[in-house]
Amino acid sequence: MTIIEQIKKLKKELNATILAHFYQSVAVQEVADYSGDSLGLSIKAQKSDSELIVFCGVRFMAETAAMLSPHAKVLLPVEDAGCPMADMITPEQLIELKKHHPGAAVVCYVNSSAAVKAESDICCTSSNAVEVLKSLPEEQEIIFVPDVNLGTWAARQSGRKVIVWNGFCPIHQWGFERRRLDKLMAKHPGYTVLAHPECDEDIVEVADHVLCTSAILRFIEDNDEVIVATDHGFTEYARHLWPEKQIISLNSRARCKNMQKTTLHSVLDALVQQQYLVTVPPEIASRAVGSINRMLEVSR
Ligand code: SF4
Structure with a gap:
């Protein structure tokens, strides 16, 4: 049995849901039930009736999912997958x-x-x-x-x-150079430049659109030629979805090391060993959920 088959079999047996952030490798996103941005995935977790959620991302995301889904056991496949920001x-x-x-x-x-x-x-x-x-x-x-x-x-x-x-974010702050963007724009006139707002001002000021990852995906769905300034794992995922489109990564070496730590093997181990459980002390969770809920009321 291949590792993908083993993961799918165990997922079914355990009634688990696998969530993967857009910056995860394409292989990990392929075994996931949902791919998305951090909050979108936490809301999926909240709505899921699974008692076991494997969150392929970094710790703060798994924490948010654990707080919004107190009914479920939330696992982070790699214990030290953190976020420097x-x-x-x-x-x-x-x-x-x-x-x-x-x-x-x-x-x-x-x-x-x-x-x-x-x-x-x-x-x-x-x-x-x-x-x-x-x-x-x-x-x-x-x-x-x-x-x-x-x-x-x-x-x-x-x-x-x-x-x-x-x-x-070290990836968005240091990963992209204005000089390289200027060269790409000169070489590919007519391409739309899409930048994530975590990028430095230097990049954001010349971007055609400053968008979150879900909005970048929606834009690419309707457009064929883009230059993307965000984690390269995301660009690879977009190319995997639309291989016929011209999707240029501003820097193919700009990849979040913490996001890359999760592999198919660590996802399988998470399911087999039920590791690594993410919990938030209730007195912290109740106040943190308050600030998340206030946001949800604003952007509903
Ligand atoms: S790309 Fe990595 S370091 Fe940057 S904000 Fe996301 S998780 Fe944190």
Whole structure:
């Protein structure tokens, strides 16, 4: 039996659901029940009646799924698959920052730990950050954590003044060079440039559209020639979906190492060994879920 057959057989026997983030390898996405962005997958987990969820992604995503699906056992196939951006702010640092801005509302990007979400007023994703900022009263002081690029871009789009934490995604911050983008644009006139808002301002300012991963996929569905500035694993997945389209990756070496840690073998081991269980202490989960739910009310 091939490893894919073993995973599918066990998944059925255990009534498990496998969720895979868009940045996972195509092989892992092929055995998943759903592929998606982090929040989309957590909502899938919430709606699923499976008692076992294998989350192929990084820890903060599995934490979010565990908080939104208290009925299920959520497994992260690789114990140390983390997110450097989420680790750039601790709850203690956020508490300290709040002391300096006692009246501020805290908006946290979903790419943050459960403990940081618990210290925040409202969550956001890359697709609804602008909407979330606009939902706050105009005179409200706002703190945005942890992504400086998303926070700065969303502040500009919403016309709101925001105190932005200096965290970033190493892939989107360092992976893309403006010089290379300029060359590609000159070589492929007429191609649409799509950038994720975690990219540096240098890239975002020349992109035709600044979009979250789900919106990038929807755009490519209707368009044939694009240059994409986000994790290369995502571009490979888009090419796998539409091999006939011209989908150029701004940098094919820009891949999230943590996302790449999950393999078919680790997914199989997760099912066989029921590892690695992700839990969030209830006192943290109840407050963090509050900030996620406030976001869901805004972007419903
Ligand atoms: S791509 Fe960046 S933000 Fe996403 S998990 Fe990897 S390090 Fe974190």
